Amino acid sequence: MKAFVAGATGYTGRNVVASLRDRDVHTVAHVRPGSRSAEELLPEFDEAGAQVSRAEWSPEAMRAALGEAEPDLVFALLGTTSKRGKRDGSTYESVDYGLTVMLIEACEALDHAPQFVYLSSAGAGGDRLNDYLQARARVEERLARSPLNALIARPSFITGEDRPEDRPAERIGALVVDSLLGGLAALGWTGPRDRYASMTGPELGEALVRLALDGRSAVFEADAIRATLD
Template sequence: MSRVLVTGAQGFIGQVLVRRLLQEGLEGQPLSQLVLVDLSFRDAGCDARVRQIRGSIAQPAVLRAAMATQPDTILHLASVPGGASERDPALDRSVNLDATLQLIEACQALPRPPRFIYSSSIAVYGDQPAHGASEDQVPQPAISYGAHKLACEILLADASRRGWVDGCSLRLPGIVARRDENPGLASGFMSQVFWHLAQGQRITLPVSATGRCWWMSAATCVDNLLHLAGMDSSRWTPQRSFQMPVLHLGIAEVVDALARRFGVPAQQLVHYAPDPPIDRVYASYPPLATPRAEALGLRHDGDVERLIDNALGANALGADLKACG
């Protein structure tokens, strides 16, 4: 039996993760307690294993309440997304950097070092090389969001060296397909195109038709997070940071696959109006080689058709979370 803490539990990935934990436990082991932290919760139902803590993990009282549950495993997803963080540097630092460091440091008071899985981002790389990338690419963040993610990766590895946690960071690509049109998420167009075409609605994409992205469904992202949370940490590198394998797909390739799936005319519904910064940062990704991550058992969705299946399947489960506050 294990006690698990999830921050950002009501977010897009968090909801999928929580459903999986309640259904399957962690690596086949049932949960004795699942502690969820987020600003608010939509469901006030009841599952005796679950405790909801409302508020930001950046708030000292919320952090104290979460750590008082003495988690064995922490899955830290909470963050302010890149677009919003650029507009509000103080909030960005408070949540994306300071709160993560405080959460790591608070683990020193636990009876034993918890497994700590940190949700990092491909934003640590910054601008991409034109012809190819690898998991050994030197990070060069182009925005504060990426800089703070990279700093937290380093701090988590150092805390693991000190024995405060048994931690690892996993760099997430564009995860689809969230339903909300979050204005703070500059890569949100990657999800919006799924739902607009599913409903036969017009959409203007801020990238060129020839742009290419790194894609992953929320279901596969959660597979990877849980796999990392349950595996033998002696297999991890000293950096304790891994790039997830990705599907390297063109924007038009995904649009065409969605149009076929839903039987809609892509040329009539999709308009391209590239926003240069977004097109350069979020739709100019080269092929990515990740042999080390794949050797650990991390994976991508397989192909564009399975990406669509997995992305829509994760959302089809609904957002019903039965928990006790």
């Protein structure tokens, strides 16, 4: 079994790499050339036994990287933030949608089509979408037209004390929502908590790997993702 992880330097990505290597899955961790966090994570990937790819984000380079890796599983864990966008000009359109679709097309060009694991978001299947969710919804629509065997995960908040990125608004939002959901659960309404409560990076990384290794092809909401950890 071989895996290719795009977005390996992110909070979820580094945990997916760790969970794969815990199972001795041959893992290629893709790091964006020039990534600010890549150099810090290289020792971690090396210690885990993961191979590192620095392929450029271009159709040709990505096809070549995947052709060399010959993965059975490809994890698309890509995303930017408004804060990062102000710094480097990245947008949800260019990264969350554009790079993910580039990865999809590179996988479709392979002789051996891998299973495609896409990290979407809770709310991506709704009607009232902001720019972030619109990008995720469009990727899901593209996967629906693809011959690839696709697993789509829609977790709620992804947070934890071990998250290196400074996302105070997301962390506060997760705390508030988790508190409200905990109150409802105490009154017997456990459904909202199961569906919308936050997950940590290690929890989500482990859940995604479990689902992928099961060969599942479906859309998994937060409650179904969390159920894999029971």
